[in-house]
Amino acid sequence: MSTSRIDSIRYSSSPARKKPQAGDERFLKGRQVTQIRQQRMHTYAGGGMAGLVSNGRPLWELVDKGSECDRTSEAWKAKRAAEWGVHDAD
Numbered sequence: 001m002s003t004s005r006i007d008s009i010r011y012s013s014s015p016a017r018k019k020p021q022a023g024d025e026r027f028l029k030g031r032q033v034t035q036i037r038q039q040r041m042h043t044y045a046g047g048g049m050a051g052l053v054s055n056g057r058p059l060w061e062l063v064d065k066g067s068e069c070d071r072t073s074e075a076w077k078a079k080r081a082a083e084w085g086v087h088d089a090d
Contacts, residue, residue, distance in 0.1 A: 023072075025065065035062040036070055047084050 024037040040052040040059040052059040063069040068079050 020060070022060075026062070034065040036065045036072065037062055038071055041071075 020037060022038055025034050026037075027034050037060055040061045041049045042052055043049050066073045066075065068075045070076055
């Protein structure tokens with residue numbers, strides 16, 4: 001009759017690492033700027049956009065928050081409106 005033997009037991013007291021996701025922010029002390037994580041996008045000639053993926057997983061980029069590359073910022077929305085000739089109906 002064979003019995004199973006436990007060779008070692010490992011304990012971890014640190015919390016589980018948070019999975020990165022869209023909208024996560026980090027602060028760069030050297031440049032004094034906050035960056036935001038967003039999916040990389042490809043822009044088509046007709047004005048359409050598509051998210052880039054690799055092996056079925058999204059590709060991510062960190063961009064300066066509030067810049068023209070930050071798709072949550074007003075600067076990005078204004079730039080796209082100027083390119084596409086779209087005006088907000090107030």
